[in-house]
Amino acid sequence: MNDRRHFLRQAAAGIGISLCAGTVTSILAGCETDESLPNVPDGSTFTFDVGAEPGLAVVGSIIETPIDGLTNPPTVFITRVDDTTFAVFSTICTHQGCPVSLPSEPGDLCVCPCHMAAYSPVDGSIVRQPLSGSATDLPKYRTSYNAETQILTITT
Numbered sequence: 001m002n003d004r005r006h007f008l009r010q011a012a013a014g015i016g017i018s019l020c021a022g023t024v025t026s027i028l029a030g031c032e033t034d035e036s037l038p039n040v041p042d043g044s045t046f047t048f049d050v051g052a053e054p055g056l057a058v059v060g061s062i063i064e065t066p067i068d069g070l071t072n073p074p075t076v077f078i079t080r081v082d083d084t085t086f087a088v089f090s091t092i093c094t095h096q097g098c099p100v101s102l103p104s105e106p107g108d109l110c111v112c113p114c115h116m117a118a119y120s121p122v123d124g125s126i127v128r129q130p131l132s133g134s135a136t137d138l139p140k141y142r143t144s145y146n147a148e149t150q151i152l153t154i155t156t
Contacts, residue, residue: 042156043155043156044069044155044156045153045154045155045156046067046068046069046070046153046154046155046156047151047152047153047154048065048067048078048151048152048154049150049151049152050080050086050145050150050151050152051149051150053065053078056078056080056086057080058080059080059081059082059083060079060080060106061079061080061106062077062078062079062080062102062103062110062121063077063078063102064076064077064091064102065078067154073090073091073092073099075091076088076089076090076091076141076154077089077090077091077100077102077110077121077124077138078152079121079122079123081122081123083147084145084147085143085145086143086145086152087122087123087124087140087143088140088141088143088152088154089123089124089137089138089139089140089141090124090138090139090140091138092138093112093114093115093117093130093135093138094117094126094135094136094137094138094139095112095114095115095117095130095133095134095135096114096115096130096133098112098113098114098115099112100112100117100119100138101113102121103121108121109121109127109128110124110138112130112135114130115130115131115132115133116128116130116131117129117130117135119137119138123137123140124137124138124139124140125137125138126138141154141155141156142154142155142156143155
C-alpha cells in the first residue's frame with residue numbers, strides 16, 4: 001500500500017511539473033520581442049519632404065507618418081530636434097510589438113497603450129518600463145537634412 005501511495009505522489013508531482021513547465025515556456029515565449037529595424041536592406045535610403053509637412057514646422061514637434069518603401073514598421077515618428085536636426089524612430093514598442101501612440105499634448109510622452117511603456121518624443125528612448133516585463137529604446141534611423149531643399153534623408 002505504501003509503495004502505491006509513493007508511486008501516485010511521484011506521478012502526480014511529475015505531471016504537475018510538466019504542466020507548469022509548459023505554461024512557463026508559453027508565457028516566456030509571449031514576451032519575446034524583435035527589436036530589429038524594418039525588413040529592408042541595411043544602407044537603404046528614403047527621403048521625406050519636411051517642407052511639405054506643416055506638422056514639423058516648429059522645433060520640438062513630432063509626427064507619425066508612413067515612409068514610402070518602409071513596411072515594418074508601416075509608420076515612423078519624426079521629431080524636429082532643432083532647425084536642422086531630426087530624429088526618426090520606430091512606432092513599434094520593443095516590449096511586445098504594439099503600436100506606440102503620439103503624445104496627446106506637447107511635452108507628453110509617446111505611450112504604448114498595451115502595457116503603458118513610455119518613450120521620449122525627442123529620441124525614442126525608454127522613459128517608463130511597461131507594467132510587466134521590460135522594454136528598450138525604440139529603434140532609430142540615421143538621418144541627414146538638406147536645409148536648402150528641406151529634404152530629410154533616412155537611412156536604415
